[in-house]
Amino acid sequence: MPVVRVSVTLKPSLLDSAGRTVADALHRQSFTEVQDVRIGKLIELQVTEVDEARIRQMCADLLANPVIEDFSYEVVQ
Amino acid sequence: MKVAIVRFPGSNCDADALHALRRDVGVDADYVWQTETSLAGFDAVWVPGGFSYGDYLRCGAMAARAPIMSAVRDFAGRGGLVIGVCNGFQVLCESGLLPGALVRNVKQRFICQDVQLEPATRRGPWMAGVDRTITLPIAHGEGRFVCAPETLKELQDNDQIAFRYASENVNGSTEAIAGVMNAAGNVLGLMPHPERATRDLVGGTDGLLLLQALKMVRTG
Numbered sequence: 467m468p469v470v471r472v473s474v475t476l477k478p479s480l481l482d483s484a485g486r487t488v489a490d491a492l493h494r495q496s497f498t499e500v501q502d503v504r505i506g507k508l509i510e511l512q513v514t515e516v517d518e519a520r521i522r523q524m525c526a527d528l529l530a531n532p533v534i535e536d537f538s539y540e541v542v543q
Numbered sequence: 544m545k546v547a548i549v550r551f552p553g554s555n556c557d558a559d560a561l562h563a564l565r566r567d568v569g570v571d572a573d574y575v576w577q578t579e580t581s582l583a584g585f586d587a588v589w590v591p592g593g594f595s596y597g598d599y600l601r602c603g604a605m606a607a608r609a610p611i612m613s614a615v616r617d618f619a620g621r622g623g624l625v626i627g628v629c630n631g632f633q634v635l636c637e638s639g640l641l642p643g644a645l646v647r648n649v650k651q652r653f654i655c656q657d658v659q660l661e662p663a664t665r666r667g668p669w670m671a672g673v674d675r676t677i678t679l680p681i682a683h684g685e686g687r688f689v690c691a692p693e694t695l696k697e698l699q700d701n702d703q704i705a706f707r708y709a710s711e712n713v714n715g716s717t718e719a720i721a722g723v724m725n726a727a728g729n730v731l732g733l734m735p736h737p738e739r740a741t742r743d744l745v746g747g748t749d750g751l752l753l754l755q756a757l758k759m760v761r762t763g
Contacts (some may be wrong), residue, residue, distance in 0.1 A: 476646075480689060483647050496722065514582075531601055531637065533644040534689060 468516050470538040474530045475506035516541050546572040549615065549631075551606040556628065560738045564589070565678035565736035567741035568754045577609040586617055586713055586760050587624040590631030591730050592682075592736060597685025602645060602685050603633030624668060624760055625730040627763040629668035629683055639731045641723055642698065643690035647751055657746070659709035660735060664700070664702050669756045676709050677749035679735035686734040688716040688723070701726050706733055737740025 480511050485503040492500045509529055511521075521539055530537040546564055550557050557574060563571040572589070575582065582588065597604035603763070606612070612634075619625045619640055627635035635641040648654060649741030657680050660671040690698070694718060698704050706722035708714075737750030 479550065480646065483651050483687075483715075487651050492576055512588050528604065529600070531604070531638075531644055532755070533642075533694075 467512050467514065469542045470511040470513055470516065470521055471537055471542050472509040472511065472521075472525055472529055472537060473506055474509065474525075474535050475504060477534055477536055478504075478532055541542045544570045544586050545584065545734050546570060546587045547575045547582050548591055549577060549587045549611055550574050550591070551577045551595035551609060551634075552596045553597055554593035554630070556590050556630075556677050556736065556738065559736075560589050560628070560743045562716055563654040563738040563750070563754070564623030564757070565740040566749075567589050568757060570723060570757050576613060577606065577611045579611050580614055581662070582614045582618050582623075583613075584687055585618075586609055587757055588618055588626070590615070590625070590634050592631055593636060595630055598685075599617070601633075601637065603630060603635075603637040604726075605754065606630075607637035609641075614641060614645065617728050619725070622727065624756065626669070627732040628736055628738065629681075629686070629731075629734055632734055633685070635730065635732045640730050641725055642694050642703075643688055643717075643720075645685050645734070646687050646689055647685050648687050650714075653682070654686070654713055655682040656680065656713070658735060659662040660706045660715055661709040663704040663707050663722065666750075667701050667724055667731075668759060669724065669731040669753065669755070671727065671759075672706055672755050673752050677752055679739070680739050681713065681735045682715070682747070683734055686714045686716070688734075693700075694695055698723060703728075705731055706735070712758060 489503040525537040712719040740750035
């Protein structure tokens with residue numbers, strides 16, 4: 467059965483306070499090359515068929531909040 | 544006058560609201576479970592705080608899609624008074640009844656303390672009686688109000704900002720916004736808890752200044 471992998475990320479204009487905290491922790495562990503950390507969500511959907519219009523609708527209606535988040539997806543067979 | 548307190552799995556300020564309304568504000572109230580589809584017999588709606596659906600996906604996201612919310616949307620559309628407190632505010636934003644969204648506090652901490660709130664307007668039934676800065680408790684980890692710049696301009700132009708954090712912008716909200724209304728002014732969402740400030744025993748009565756709006760509602 468096809469799997470759709472949806473990733474949801476905070477809009478770039480929004481401060482990701484959790485990401486910033488993780489970046490600070492990485493720096494403390496001497497990973498100083500890290501400039502920024504953004505934390506998102508990965509949502510895997512197992513579907514009977516792939517209808518991209520419906521996937522985009524699911525993302526826009528529920529999986530992501532367009533006020534604060536962007537989404538993208540890939541179909542993994 | 545009867546207030547519907549909408550309950551979801553994970554609501555936890557529902558009993559506080561019921562007691563504050565019945566015993567301190569002096570209006571009747573009853574619970575309505577989220578799977579109900581009608582608000583018949585009710586004159587106002589309270590969406591309480593808590594962690595509806597365990598904050599799954601996003602705070603308020605699941606609750607906003609519960610069956611009762613269609614009835615809340617219709618009720619609000621007819622001009623009925625609706626208030627969302629804390630998680631209830633998040634639910635109203637997620638349901639599209641209020642603009643913007645609430646995200647993680649800037650300092651990453653759950654904040655539980657009293658805050659000073661400055662009313663930003665006296666417009667509408669909710670804000671008419673709030674004639675001074677009030678003190679209410681907050682208790683949230685995700686209360687930072689954010690919205691697109693064009694939405695913020697609309698909020699300002701339409702006089703939809705209800706409250707601002709007065710002394711310190713504790714959670715990093717855009718423009719220190721603590722509460723907003725819809726354009727008509729009948730739907731209010733705020734992070735602070737007016738139901739936790741309705742008698743001296745619990746530290747103050749400033750919540751009554753806001754909740755007295757419910758006594759002005761014409762019933763029937």
